[in-house]
Amino acid sequence: MSWFQPRSALFWVYCLAVLGGPLLFTVQAFGMVWFGGSAALAALPITALTMLVFGRILFDLDRFRVRRLLVAPLVMGFVWGASVWPGLSLWANDHVTHVVTNLGGDQFAMSWQAAIAAPIDEEFIKAIGIAVVAVLFRARLSRPMHGLLIGGMVGLGAQIAEDCLYSVQTALAAPQDPVGDVLVVAALRLVTAFTSHWAMSALAGVGIVVALVRTDRSFSWRLGMFALFYLMAVTMHFIFDAPRPPGPGWVMMFAPIIVDLVIFGLGYAWVLRTEREWFRATISHPIARTIGTEAGLANLLTNRLRRKARAALRHSTRMSRGQARHYERQLIDRIVDLPLGAGVHRVAGSAADPELASHWQH
Incomplete structure (x- = not known):
């Protein structure tokens, strides 16, 4: 609009x-x-x-x-x-x-x-x-x-x-x-x-x-x-x-x-x-599975969980602090962009890697 x-x-x-x-x-x-x-x-x-x-x-x-x-x-x-x-x-x-x-x-x-x-x-x-x-x-x-x-x-x-x-x-x-x-x-x-x-x-x-x-x-x-x-x-x-x-x-x-x-x-x-x-x-909706598991994405709910998830991601991938924050924002943006009413998944312009999303849990 x-x-x-x-x-x-x-x-x-x-x-x-x-x-x-x-x-x-x-x-x-x-x-x-x-x-x-x-x-x-x-x-x-x-x-x-x-x-x-x-x-x-x-x-x-x-x-x-x-x-x-x-x-x-x-x-x-x-x-x-x-x-x-x-x-x-x-x-x-x-x-x-x-x-x-x-x-x-x-x-x-x-x-x-x-x-x-x-x-x-x-x-x-x-x-x-x-x-x-x-x-x-x-x-x-x-x-x-x-x-x-x-x-x-x-x-x-x-x-x-x-x-x-x-x-x-x-x-x-x-x-x-x-x-x-x-x-x-x-x-x-x-x-x-x-x-x-x-x-x-x-x-x-x-x-x-x-x-x-x-x-x-x-x-x-x-x-x-x-x-x-x-x-x-x-x-x-x-x-x-x-x-x-x-x-x-x-x-x-x-x-x-x-x-x-x-x-x-x-x-x-x-x-x-x-x-x-x-x-x-x-994140409990089936289309969210294209981004990550429900348990992993639940770590985006609070600041404390986000900090722990970023630390785990940096440990497993050797990302910098800024890269981990950028990846976190990518995940949030993709979830916000989910077309829940359309029944199909639309990938956001700056897509996150679903394999990396599997690391968003600890």
């Missing part, structure tokens, strides 16, 4: 949103970018590093390399987060914070407007993007990991856009040494980004994709899973932006991150369990 889907009205809605998002952002923030943009450029290397680091972390969570089959939806998800989200979130935050101020007063709004507004509108805007991409590529999606990856990429795009916006705002607020302050803020954004937009939206993506593709389960079950994972994402965002209680500065900076990591870890543990169940079912 190509990314270009001219017969789909939803595809053209996506395109219009991607074009309109930057225009909406420019209308709201042109002056800010005009006066603070030059100093904010100093943060670009750190922002690029942030994108690379957390993109790598997200892909490392994909233990069975399903991302190879989702290149187009992942790119389109990132583009939504980086282009549509900034303009819409600026507009929505402005309106929601006005409501919070009117209801709670200025003093309450100063402390709580970010923790109330951002989880409501920012997560909703990202969720729209996840849902649009998921519907466009519904035929490719079947597992919670697919939702985690698409949601994570939408969130990563939003995170990078927000980092750039923070750099501009910091440059405007620090006329004495804007470049120094911009670099400090960018570094702090990098250090504290372990539970930022990418992780929040990854959980929301799980709920959205499960609700969309698990038609074998009841509507109430799908709705409940969506509500659970979306609520986890909103809770992470609320904790991330909530006012810090009194205490040591470094403790108050990292305590919310630790709590959010626990929430994310619980959601990811369930996703990883479903991935392992899928993998066990796949």
Whole structure:
């Protein structure tokens, strides 16, 4: 399925949103970018590093390399987060914070407007993007990991856009040494980004994709899973932006991150369990015998088993460490590429040797 889907009205809605998002952002923030943009450029290397680091972390969570089959939806998800989200979130935050101020007063709004507004509108805007991409590529999606990856990429795009916006705002607020302050803020954004937009939206993506593709389960079950994972994402965002209680500065900076990591870890543990169940079912299928024995391929299930299998493979074949890792990836890719619905085996372009696969056990 190509990314270009001219017969789909939803595809053209996506395109219009991607074009309109930057225009909406420019209308709201042109002056800010005009006066603070030059100093904010100093943060670009750190922002690029942030994108690379957390993109790598997200892909490392994909233990069975399903991302190879989702290149187009992942790119389109990132583009939504980086282009549509900034303009819409600026507009929505402005309106929601006005409501919070009117209801709670200025003093309450100063402390709580970010923790109330951002989880409501920012997560909703990202969720729209996840849902649009998921519907466009519904035929490719079947597992919670697919939702985690698409949601994570939408969130990563939003995170990078927000980092750039923070750099501009910091440059405007620090006329004495804007470049120094911009670099400090960018570094702090990098250090504290372990539970930022990418992780929040990854959980929301799980709920959205499960609700969309698990038609074998009841509507109430799908709705409940969506509500659970979306609520986890909103809770992470609320904790991330909530006012810090009194205490040591470094403790108050990292305590919310630790709590959010626990929430994310619980959601990811369930996703990883479903991935392992899928993998066990796949290697038990008769066509998997063309790759290796079920007992041997089961050593790909966990990191500990993979390390032991690589050591055994290196001992028996004198492969280098890098060669053993490359062969492991070949095995995983061939299993992911198995055409279970077709009834025949299709050899992947970079085929592994079935005889070597017999060594993938000890």
